[in-house]
Amino acid sequence: MNKNSLLILAGLLLCIVFESMAQSKNKVIAHRGAWKNTGATENSIGALEHAIKLKCYGSEFDVHMSADSVLFVNHDHTIKGTDIEKTSAKELSEIKLSNGENLPTLEAYLKAGANQKKTRLILEIKTSRLGKERSMALATKCVALVKELKVGKITDYIAFDYDVCLKVKQLTPKAHVQYLNGDKTPAEIKAAGLDGIDYHLGVFKKHESYIREAKENGLVTNVWTVNSKADMQYFLDNKVDYITTNEPEALLEMTK
Template sequence: MKKLLSLLSLCMLTAAGAVNLAAQPKIVAHRGFYATEGSWENTISSLANAQKLGVYGVEFDVNLTADDQLIICHGPKIHGTKLHAQKSKFADIRAAKLPNGLQIPTLREFFEQGKKCAATKLILEIKIHSTPKRETQVVEAILALAREMELVPQIEFISFSKHVCDEVVRLQPGATVVYVSSNMKAMSPAEAKALGYKGLSYQLNVMMNRPEIVREANELGIETTLWMVNDRELIDWAIRHGVTYVSTDSPDKAKAYLEAVARFKE
């Protein structure tokens, strides 16, 4: 039955003349590829799995601890504890065990794994912090490490915080900066371009209710990311509308589906 539904979906796309292989969205593994035995989100394991899978990029979350250590964690709470990603100290956070015996990595450790596969983009989400001043400190620390490790070209800096995005543009001219939002009144591609951003990453309800965003973005050379894309119908929508990237919790399934679309057109 699943195979029949997949075939019907492919037929519908083809009948509508919607499949343009050059315009197929690229896959971003949301918090890495962790739906594998022994892995967990936002860990070295999930990054390595995504690198092996061969997707465009890996999205991960960066927080600054109370004692100024950059860690990879969605937050604000640390899994299975009462610790806070930004209000607790690094030693306490590091001692906390994630499922499968894994630990929360530092940004340096994550970058070290990232350097092993230059083809995999590092989609670095800088989380919202308590004040603009604190956010500037976070941006400065991240950029200093990225420069030290010569990773700036491999990184795309994304954030829900406009201040964070503006600071990356100011402090690292030419960097790929992407504004993220789930707000129905989120900025237009023209506004993003004027601010020096290179992309917009919008939650599916925003983009699907405002499809003109994708059209305008493509006209202006602004890249778009649709999230979260965890079923075929959303991938189909992204293909039809010319979305640049899809962010998914199931990068293996998304990759297999897009490859099936490509084979069907041959």
């Protein structure tokens, strides 16, 4: 290898290192997308696009299943008085969000996030109010659609239902899966083969050793939903891996 080739290779390696360092500083996951300060509706495709423009590490969103087994993105189990799980996809697709978008299907949402690699899609599988079997069916369909659309490399999974987390890991062992409910120790999460804990800020403050214990077990830590600058600073100081927030702009400024 000649001198010029070595210089080019060294330059490329430096670029990779600097990009990795810049990315590691970005701990920001936009909760339901970047909506609060952008005029977008939470969990809309517009909110996802704003999170991507901000270069957030990730954009979190919530998934339910219609009565006829079509997947939709929305936080609550109901929207405009309509129960998503008891309503057909045709009826749901006619619902307008406050920013003028149609209620997005998971397919449309994933496709909107598919043409980039910087912002991860943090897919929350919502616990069904119709029973465990339906929650597991939702998990199975989410994993299948992610695989079909070939977005697995940028998609992580989170869920409050422990069995759903285990199911996702069984279906797609290489996927990154984190548990949300806060009632399992890091050691229990490690033993189950999951990748991390994604707990409410109150859980981490009550169990101050969890961040350290998670790191000792090789687990990723994420905390939700952190909106005050004081809490952001607390978790930055305690070196949590990622912070989920409704204020991604403020947190991005703090992590520059």
